[in-house]
Amino acid sequence: MSSVVRIAYSPFSANESLADVIEALQASDSGTDAGFDDRIAAMDLLAKQILAPSSPIRKKIPSEGLAYLATFLQQGYLQGLIARELADVRSLTEFVSVEARKSIRHVPRGLVCHWVAGNVPLLPLFSWAISVVLGNRNVIRLSSRQNDVVSPFLEVLQQLSEAGKVIANETVVVSFDSDNVSAHRLMSEAADARIAWGGQEAVSSIRGLPTHWECEDIVFGPRVSMAVVDPAVIDAGGIRRLATDVVVFDQMACSSPQSIFVKARRNSKEFQSFRDRFSREFDTLSSAYPRHALDFSETYQIGLDRARVLLDGGEISRDRSTSWTVAVVDRPNDTVQCANRFVQLIPFEALDEVFPLIPRNIQTVVSLLGTDDLAEFTEIAAKLGVCRFPRPGEGNNFENPWDGTGLVSRLTRAVMRTDNG
């Protein structure tokens, strides 16, 4: 482990230390040079650049998730995600009346520090994009094991418009080892908001860092996801999109389904047909989307988990190698690590069978059910902890709120004013 801090992107002198860079960022007169509309427009330009065939970004960044990021950054989409939390988005620009003689204004929280997990390469861009359009300055810490996927976007952004330049100048990207406590402390003590992505150990250690008392903490901690589908409702395209939700990011995203509940009896034609069609799509997509090279431990785990399923009375569909596994089980096998394209199919006949099997650390349930079932399922499952019910194909689409937390309210300060009568 090393105490080196690499400043991957900074508007300040390349030779400055992390402390100097943070101090300069805090002192910079940001949040005033570009308003909300300018910032949203700059993101829209960036989205167009991402999609341009000649874009330098496309040469530097893995394609997985890039198309969705471009969608996310489009003016209408991003503005829509922000508007979900605000009665009137104009409050990001000026005081707006909320009731008689009362107005509200949302101002940037200040310095937002992001600790990013390495499981989903483009992850930092999502929380950063929302933070910067709200006018915050940002420090993004990448793990020293991660490739820098942020700087290429900033290099393009600063050339697109004045607002793009302002946003890029409000962003610093650094990388350092996880045990570099002094670097973590520097970030934490300077932060007005801390965003921590990661597993239990990572988010706990970030929360344990000293910070000032009014610092806002947004923790995207370790969660699991699943899907619930009705074979009578889902068509071939839906099955393909569901398989895509499992395949992309190798199930390392908290939103990746690890198990799929299928509304059919295990030995019914409907269930067998769903299993076969899903397996075929899973196979095709596993070839189409290259997986990261598994290490020995991950590889062993797949062999072990396949055997566990069989010994526990389940069935397996799989390729000849370790690329994908579809396990049919009567209830989720909790000893099995559903990772690296290993998914469990669980048949059920009534929704009541599913509710007790929803884990406490649930995040997403990709859902495609009949209208009445969907209404009943989402009403009860939401109270059991589910944060999202996207349709197949939308499972890994980052959105706001996320993990049940609205980012806008946490990354701004709401200021009240009593107006003249």
Add this chain to the structure above:
Amino acid sequence: METSLFLPGVGPYSMDVSEKARFLHNTLDELLSYHTERCPGYAKLTADWFGRRAEESIAIADYPYIPVSLFKEYELRSIQDDLAVVQSSSTTSNNAAKIYVDKESRKRQTRSANLILSDFIGGERRPYLVFDLESTVRGTKGFSARGAAIMALAHIASEFFFVMREGDNGLELDHEALAKAMSKIDGKPFIAYGFTYILYQAHEAMSGEGKWQAHPESVFLHSGGWKKLIEIAVDKPTFNARVAEPWGLRSERVIDFYGMVEQIGVVYPDCPEGVKHVPYWAEVIMRRADTLEPADPGEPGLIQLISALPLAAPNHSVLSEDLGCIVHTDGCPCGRSGTAFTFQGRAPRSETRGCSDVVRR
């Protein structure tokens, strides 16, 4: 079982690779049927394997294998009665593997270990200095992995001397017992065995004492993990010198052997070239990361161990979490034929996965 396992007049390392493959094909076919018929759990695994098996003839590497961790979680046995159980030492986890052994398998294990060790250190019986407690090998129904490893050498022992005792902080050298043993051994060649870390601790406790003069044909064997030694920066040359020195032995007389509790009876001592050889009734295959395909010589892989010995449980072909590397086949300057490999330690645990969780809480 039809195939005669130990062939008269055939040394453990005298078959070349192709001759051995023919022999193992027959043996593995028989073991596959035998355990499938008798062990319901194994039958579930092989049903899946048979369902995917191509019609064409298969290579040794194509036969099914069991990840060793399953022996910690499931009772896998092919014989129901009159079984002993061997438990792994489980130094790094709470679960211990349970491997069932019947009388016939135990006979095979003894014969196998005898043939292998005779090839390395000669077959004559010698006094046996055990750096462990006598209680480790007591009991009729089960052994720890340490006990099983000690007993793997029992057939070449003319007399046992246990030279450790239970102290306030765990095992410690019993100086008095050692002195008595050495007096009785009286300069004759002996064999000694200890788990690697225990043997090291015992020799640490001997530092500062007068030397014992061992007969130059005496040999120290040891097996087990290196994790604790690596933590205190003790490598193999240091270990060998540390153990050999108090006895006036050359460090070559300290021999590391690899073996797993899941496959007792087949031990893999280092030859003078520093590699491990596989007898004709066993095979070692390295499996690649990412695909589990067999790795080429020189390429590291997860170690799959095949042994024709086990009859009480389907532990005849297991995939370990250890890493190794095939060095060559049929080409060792020491003269032994067959697969030669090195052991490279336990596969490192995967990094944490980020915001996704593997545990459904």
